[in-house]
Amino acid sequence: xxxxLLRLPDDIYKAAREKAGAKDQSFxxxxxxxxxxxxxxATRPKPTxxxxxxxxxxxxxxxxxxxxxxxxxQGETGLSYARIWNVVKQYDIKILSxxxxxxxxxxxxxxxxxxxx
Numbered sequence: 001x002x003x004x005l006l007r008l009p010d011d012i013y014k015a016a017r018e019k020a021g022a023k024d025q026s027f028x029x030x031x032x033x034x035x036x037x038x039x040x041x042a043t044r045p046k047p048t049x050x051x052x053x054x055x056x057x058x059x060x061x062x063x064x065x066x067x068x069x070x071x072x073x074q075g076e077t078g079l080s081y082a083r084i085w086n087v088v089k090q091y092d093i094k095i096l097s098x099x100x101x102x103x104x105x106x107x108x109x110x111x112x113x114x115x116x117x
């Protein structure tokens with residue numbers, strides 16, 4: 001018998017553990033059964049970069065009431081500037097340019113000073 005270290009992502013581990021519990025088996029015996037019968041655990045596929053950017057853009061728009069800049073997308077998705085830029089240009093995703101952001105920022109500052117004055 002050989003021993004192997006098995007590294008699983010958290011979502012796959014939890015799914016396998018739940019299925020093992022439903023069958024009244026230990027996790028190890030369940031995984032052994034999966035390997036010997038060539039079964040697979042169904043998991044949710046990782047979203048594409050395009051989907052990540054669109055989801056982040058939608059959430060940002062709902063939260064802030066405006067489109068994000070590429071820097072804000074970078075901060076929220078964790079993707080590199082270049083990757084976001086390529087996807088934005090390829091799929092013509094709407095984002096705020098630096099000039100548009102400065103205008104929005106100016107309007108936000110002006111409305112804050114009017115309210116506080």
